[in-house]
Amino acid sequence: MPPVGSQQHPRAGISRLASGLPHSTHEFIIREGSRTVQTQPLPDFSRRPVRLGVLISGGGTTLANFREFIESGKLEAEIAVVVASRPDCKGVARAAEAGLPCVVHGRRQFDSVDSFSGAVFETLRRHDVDLVLLAGFLSLIQIPDDFACRVLNIHPSLIPAFCGRGWYGHHVHEGVLNRGARISGCTVHLADNEYDHGPIILQEAVPVLDEDTADTLAARVFEVECRAYPEAVRRYISGELARQGNRIVRKPDPA
Incomplete structure (x- = not known):
């Protein structure tokens, strides 16, 4: 759809x-x-290319997808730094193979969310990041004021369904199937300091088939994620959007 x-x-x-x-x-x-x-x-992203900070905890497939969009000229951006919350995740190796700066802030090295978040955002500041992308980043962070409206997240369901604390990865797709939902999809939204809570930028839906397993549904949702996330970023940095309460809307034409 x-x-x-x-x-x-x-x-x-x-x-x-x-x-x-x-x-x-x-x-x-x-x-x-x-x-x-x-x-x-919303923040001004007029600088080109827009400098992205990509936060990962897993395989880095979303990171690889953004690299493809950038290298093909479909997105006026560059990946300034990759931040990983686990030193052993495959995404760290992907970043190294691509020659991307990568900093590991292992969550277990920090005794609080605040200290962990402080280290992550200090790294993003040091690399002059304009926009932060959560790409399978499973650690809770607190977003500081200077990064408000500058952090995006993608979630593998149609928020507000199957989202919030504990809803991530295959837990989402298993929940969709167990509930008997007939439609699922993905949501790109502004991240704030609550799980899956900020204003929605873009959603894309997929059907749930009778023969689906969590694996097959996850694959179908990920297929649309691969185009929805870059498209949401393209719209967000284009200057064509504004925030209206908890909604992201197209900016009106000047009178």
């Missing part, structure tokens, strides 16, 4: 406000009939 993104809605009038926030676009007031909704600016 095609990606489900933000749709631009008819509106009676639009006015634009200058924003004093650093690294931001303009704010807009959208008037829809009698309702007035203010959109919030």
Whole structure:
């Protein structure tokens, strides 16, 4: 099924406000009939190529997928650094083979989420990262203020279904099958300091077949993840989106 993104809605009038926030676009007031909704600016990603920090805990297949999109010219970005939460994960070897800077911050080396998060984001700052991609990163992190709205995550279900604490990897697909759901998919969203909680950027659905196992469903979902995540990043860095409460919407045309 095609990606489900933000749709631009008819509106009676639009006015634009200058924003004093650093690294931001303009704010807009959208008037829809009698309702007035203010959109919030998202970070400015006008620098090209956009510098990505990719956080991994496993095989690095999403990392490899982004490399393919970047090298084919489909995404104006570069991978500035890979951060791994496990020294023995296959993604570390993938990064080394690709010649990408890779820093391992083993979660067990830190006594708290705060100290672990501090080390991770200090590495991202040191490598001048614009946008952070969680790519199978299984360790909880706390996002600091200077990275607010600059961390994206992909989840292998249609949020808000089958998400939150404990819902990851095959646990998700087994849950979908056990519940008898007829549709599943993936969700790319802004990450915040709650599991699978931030505003949704893009979703793509797949059917659940009668003969599916967790493995076959996972493979079908991963196939759409491979195009949905890069496309969500492309949209997010394009400057065409804005935040409206807990929604990501297309930025209105200037009046």
